[in-house]
Amino acid sequence: MPLLPEPLDRLAAEFARLPGVGPKTAQRFALQVVGWSVDASRGLERALADVRDGVGRCPTCGFIAPTGELCAVCRQSGRDTGLVCVVAGPTDVLAIERSGGYRGLYHVLGGTLSPIDGVGPEALNLDRLEARVRESGVREVIVATDADVEGEATAAYLAERLQPTGVSLTRPAHGLPVGGELAYADERTVAQALTGRLPV
């Protein structure tokens, strides 16, 4: 006979689908929920339903947006619509917006190329990007995918695919973190910072 009621095991299995949540953590979440008040549990259920019904992806750039509407960035006036920064996911948009140093638009791929995990070009938001570049007067695409194997492969693929459009393609500069100390930077970052050195 199982020790725990079936709904509890099922709730743990549902929690285990969240990123980085293993079976042990999922069970801890589910046991915690048993201790919640009815209102607390209803609060999470309602928030889930509201996100399911009311939140989706921006039809232009793929960032998080109210269902069927443009996202907050695409709606904002005063943005440089000729500049598009391509990122893997919505958290990258949040990070760049926090920096306050970017006034262009975004394009969220929804992942990076990873043949090992079966993520090919068709799984990413790429057709829409090509259409934007061809039809919306984009003059520069900044490819801001991460500097890991998948991110670099995605950047290389994008460069090849967008080359016929004649758009200018750039990558963010790699180098020493602002405020960081040379002695504590990793070797590849130091090498990139020296290769990409600028006149004072």
Place this chain on the structure above:
Amino acid sequence: MPLLPEPLDRLAAEFARLPGVGPKTAQRFALQVVGWSVDASRGLERALADVRDGVGRCPTCGFIAPTGELCAVCRQSGRDTGLVCVVAGPTDVLAIERSGGYRGLYHVLGGTLSPIDGVGPEALNLDRLEARVRESGVREVIVATDADVEGEATAAYLAERLQPTGVSLTRPAHGLPVGGELAYADERTVAQALTGRLPV
């Protein structure tokens, strides 16, 4: 203007009430949910509602049980009803049951005494324990709270409170982990293992 739709921030705030989930992780969970299918989201909502309506605490021992029913341990025939093991939470019951070496019943306190966090005796499932000991023919109570400050304080409080009932009170043995090496055990464990040494 906020970058993310209001329901997404609200969902993140709800996730942040799970144990060990900070604001960053909660936002990652919420963003993940946006990518889920309608069925996947509904699955979590339904599991939450089913736990809210169908899962509660055992009226006898405080372990997880179907609402209004005895838990799987209390319902099981062949258990030694004269032996009660007191633990802080339901995960302790699961750990002891996994060991396969215990055939008595349990009593789940729902926490440990912690004056700093405002957890006094009235916040724990103690009245019910005292009633069980007085009324249900319990001959031995094993106090299996953790060997940290709160666990030891809870054990001391319990000993004082149950002493008038004349029940036998024990603590699980502390010592070297089975299969563990002496050289890698911490000092307090080694000291406890030597103090509690047994004839070969």
